[in-house]
Amino acid sequence: MDTTHRVIVGDSRDLSAVADDSVELVVTSPPYPMIELWDDLFVDLDADIEAALEAGDGRAAFDAMHAQLDRVWDEISRVLTDGGIACVNVGDATRTVDGSFRVYPNHARILEAFTERGFDPLPDILWRKPANSAAKFMGSGMIPPNAYVTLEHEYVLIFRKSGESRSFEAGADCRYEAAYFWEERNRWFTDVWTDVRGQLQSLESDDDDLRDRSAAYPLEIPYRLICMYSTYGDTVLDPFWGTGTTSLAAMCAGRDSIGCELESEFVSVFDERVANVPDLSRSIARTRLESHRSFVADRREAGDDLEYRAEHYDVPVVTKMERELSLYAVDDVEPTADGYRLEHARFGGER
Helix, strand or coil, X not given: CEEEEEEEECCCCCCCCCCCCCEEEEEECXXXXXXXXXXXXXXXXXXHHHHHHHCCCHHHHHHHHHHHHHHHHHHHHHHEEEEEEEEEEECCEEEEECCEEEEECHHHHHHHHHHHCCEEEEEEEEEECCCCCCCCEECCCCCCCCCEECCCEEXXXXXXXXXXXXXXCCCCHHHHCCCCCHHHHHHHCCCEEEEEECCCXXXXXXXXXXXXXXXXXXXXXXXXXXXXXXXXXXXXXXCCCCCCHHHHHHHHHCCEEEEEECCCHHHHHHHHHHCCHHHHHHHHHHHHHHHHHHHHHHHHHCCCCCCEECCCCCCEECCHHHCCCCCXXXXXXXXXXXXXXXXXXXXXXXX
């Protein structure tokens, strides 16, 4: 199995290089409005944002920042196929503007934007990120009533385009080979992910601004979402590509990908990450299979012999739908004019 991975250096408010209805899944984490880290980026897009911030009008700045993101959501609506899924990782912001401290609800604003574009919101996911400081409170310390809760979670907002689920031929191999294990389904399809934690960015670069803007989220998040909401042969788009975490996850999951990124420097940095994809993909496949073996051992110890057997691995499974499950690893990476082509082979289950 081969996959292709395109990287577009450009403005994701114009994804004309991506055809209509050509993407099955979007997984992305945009710059968060009203987080000071991203002020310069938004100001470069709209000078009125700087004027609003300087005037102490936080609400106007918040709305103007989201107006820029709205243009990306318009493009996502165009390129995403009917029944396709968009997953948007975002956090709310807290900020003092003109002496007034408040929360800026980015997740609610994006939920509204997608709903206005005809998407159906699906149940979202919360996951815990690292606290920005050791203090678990803000405001007045140990005395009431003026302390504030510390935000330590982010949202994965999930939307389906056009209301109808995607249709497939009965028994389609692309779906059944892309099945996940029963216990993975139970862990992944819950609305609170307590086993995924954020990571501090460790991008190696001499450019301080580049490191600051990288803002990577854990590989586990896009990898899970890709496994949950796409099949083999699907294309995954990330319009806010950054360090390429979504493309890296798509490579390991055996899906095609497209990334769009304003900063060309990130593309050269990503080459170093791609070099490790064969080992990373095998490690992920091995970990998933070993975790399932441990699950099976626990069930057997409890006196439960599972009825079905996987066709490609020496393990039993809980349901019929898991029997054709296939994990793929990357054998070869070849640079192309606009990205990479990868050769995948079914992971053999070696320990």
